[in-house]
Amino acid sequence: MQRLVLLSSLFLLLLGCEKKVDFDLKDAAQLLTVDASIENGQDPVVILTKSLNYFSKVSADVISNSLVKDAEVFISNGSTTHQLRRYDMVIPGTTVPFSFYSSDPANPLTIIKGELGKQYQLRIVWQQKEYNATTNIPQIRKTIDSLWWVKAPNTPDTSKKIVVRAKVKDPQPFGDYARYFTKVNSEPFLPGFNSVFDDAFVNGTTYMVDVDRGIDRNVDLDFDEYGFFKKGDTVTVKFSNIDKATFDFWRTVEFSYQSIGNPFSSPTKILGNISNGALGYFGGYANQFTTVIIPR
Template sequence: MRIVTLFFLTGVLFASCEKDISVNLHQQVDKLVVEGKIESGRYPQVVLTRSLDYFSRIDPAQLLNSFVHGAVVTVSNGSKTITLKEYAGNAGGGTPLFFYSADSMQLGNAFRGEVNMTYTLKIVADNKSYEAVTTIPPITLLLDDMFWQKARSKEDSTKARLIVRIIDPPDLGNYARYFTKRNREPYYPGLNSVINDELTNGTTFDMGVDAGVDRNKKIDFEASGYFERGDTVTLKFCNIDKATYDFWRTLDFAFSSTGNPFSSPTQILSNVSGALGYWGGYTVQHKTIIIPK
């Protein structure tokens, strides 16, 4: 809503020469932002940051200062609770990343994600408590096959589309999120990275999969969905629960519509009480294909 209002007020400002208009944009109180996941066969991982004001100037120093350190982060599977340890890592391209995960010195007491298990995340940071629950669902949307097709345009003769075949069970209410890895690049999610079976329930269907994108870089929206001939592509296809689906569905839409004054305001649906972000469980399937030149 603030974006539309800002464009409207800008128009009024330039249309009138009779009166000065002062716009008071209230500074928002920062909130905890949680990006937490637990994948099948892997230890939990949680990234904690503080939200930044919409109109603030963002630079590397400010991003670095947004990480939350010294929080108490625990994960429970119902019978065992582990306290995560803070680590410093690299998000790629020299960008620092701080995250919480299982203590490597006490892995005997830790646990990895298991299918059909429910996990409770608890966070204590800045004398405030936050909590979220997720489930690692069974494989319902089954990744059956993957193949490629030539791009239709002659101008795109070196490009290819990725197609997957999904088997969906007769029970409604299945959700998935995907990532692609091209050659030696990291896994990146697609611009619209989640699907559900509202229209495909109980069928076997083919679906085009756009190449994942690095959202920290400028994106060419017309060319971003293609792969290049000669690429080795690995698809990471994850079954997720509805809360994780709702978070990424709304966030993907908000990201794609950024800068469009005619788009509807989108509320990002978080499943972390009192915070922004999500705590999600992933059941992971992989397939790899080599697209010939």
């Protein structure tokens, strides 16, 4: 009883010492935000936006209005340089306009497609400033050997929920990085909740891993259904070898995403690779695709 009274007194004392603190948060200057990638056999894709204030309400219209449409964008492979063209479209199923930069067919002789083992430079000129980044499309070293499905263990209804598993081969030496996406039936490819990984603990081994279903980060995640597939699904896994800069960017982005709302999480600095203070990344992907059909 005496201990309870002491704790109550301390609690009241803390309440009495409470002080209101006001923070004067200034509007930050808008920064260029870059989401750029190049994949083996594909044209580069570059999405440019202006950064939003911390307390901005994010919506499809707000993102659309933040799109940068007046930049000059160039890609080079060291011997050839190609100026990208802006494409305007409407996001399927919506009335929201969208813009991105990619290869210009009006200049076919300089068009650059991604190749394994090649390095690429991105140059962006916007509002009298220049931004640069470099990435590599590595060779395909880390590979999926096989893909299969099993009934989900320890779930209320194992007759419908399915787990997809993969056997992955990681070669010597250290330094292989990968990112994965899944496509279910006719849906788009979506990255996993934790989509990137290195070979710190699996270097030089062949190992088995569960392949969680990719997620749409614009939709609230249902953890009761997270990771599972269903009978009748056709599942394609896009497994991409990436360089360390691409790994570091998505590793820090995903850690930040997972810690949102957690008051005990530590601040995370997103590790981008764009120069001159811009946000975001330019990444190269060496892709392989493996499909498994889950019968009904």
